[in-house]
Amino acid sequence: MEYKLRKAEPRDVSDILRLVKELAKYEEMEDQVMLTEKELLEDGFGDTPFYHCILAEIQGENGTDDLKVVGFAMYYFTYDPWSGKQLYLEDFYVMDKYRGMGIGSAILKQLSDLAMKTRCTGMMFVVAENNESSINFYKQRGAEDLSEEEGWRLYKFHKEDLLKLAAPAEE
């Protein structure tokens, strides 16, 4: 089965959202996806893109010109104050049926090329601690678990907390 990788375009937002939801479902968090196609469109294809996507596409099964998007990677650029620009891999998913063909490896290779071209000093991403197959996929390619080695833990402030913090009333 032939596949091809390409940069996402505005017309792809419904496929992007579909794959975001499939990956969330795989992580048992599907009901947490609040994002809409409209937001994906504004945020990814406006004046300042907040994310970028690479898509993997195959020829549809009917043998017509029908192409199907079967995998994606969503990424953006971050900044490490010790070494500079980083490529941050936010979501990375290949539909179950299309695994084992090298699509994931090809996407990661393209991301690595891009990271080098844009003079990034590394690529970062988070992985759920129970996602053994993904952890192995990454470790086979040299990834280090910084949570393990350096003790970093990911924190967040929800919007309600931000509103409280931003409010004029002081402690």
Next chain:
Amino acid sequence: MANFILRKAESKDVSDILRLIKELAKFEEMEEQVILTEKDLLEDGFGDHPFYHCLVAEVPKEHQSSEGYTVIAFAMYYFTYDPWIGKLLYLEDFYVMQDFRGFGIGSQILKVLSETAVKTRCSSMHFIVAENNKCSIEFYKRRGAADLSYEEGWRLFAIDKEDLLKMTTK
């Protein structure tokens, strides 16, 4: 001494930004890992496409640090994207020089960052903290921060440049 101002960093601030990055790295016992230069900070933060933003805290000359610095705190942040909820503000570095703590500078910086997040329609602010950094963890938890590594089991991974290069040649 509670006299300080917060402002957006300008290109003239890159040497103070680098100094404070190194001080924070030293506090985390990682000082020799800072390979960034003032030139990188200038190109990356003040060029056509900024890869980061900084807030700095400045005190009047009469309150300068023992080595004569008036820029005594900073926060470095940028915007990231959560595919479930959209734009996020990511707090990358956040540091107040030791002698200037306890005056509310950190709280004020966090307040301005929160305002920025809300104004730019971010759904959340994310950041990482070293698990042994108890006082920072408490500072954040008092203000409502949740430990996603704990609650959701996320672990931070990195692929360094050599391994990226290996993948590009495969």
